[in-house]
Amino acid sequence: MDDHAKTHTLLEEADAFARSRLSIARYEHTLRVADTAENLALAHGLDADRARLAALLHDAAREMGPEE
DSSP states (O other): OOHHHHHHHHHHHHHHHHHHHSOHHHHHHHHHHHHHHHHHHHHTTOOHHHHHHHHHHTTTTTTOOTTO
16 A cells, blocks of 8 residues: 555544544534645645644544543
């Protein structure tokens, strides 16, 4: 698997993780943040995939209980 395919798979896994852990409202917020992060990265010549990954995971633990 090449680097592009690995990155795409990682982004899909992060998206699925966020979708499975977050409420619908928070997941939709996360998608908006991911889109914004990607656009900002592209505008500033930075790695858009890294920005999107960070954004997808930025609230991943927000709704976890203390036991998790």
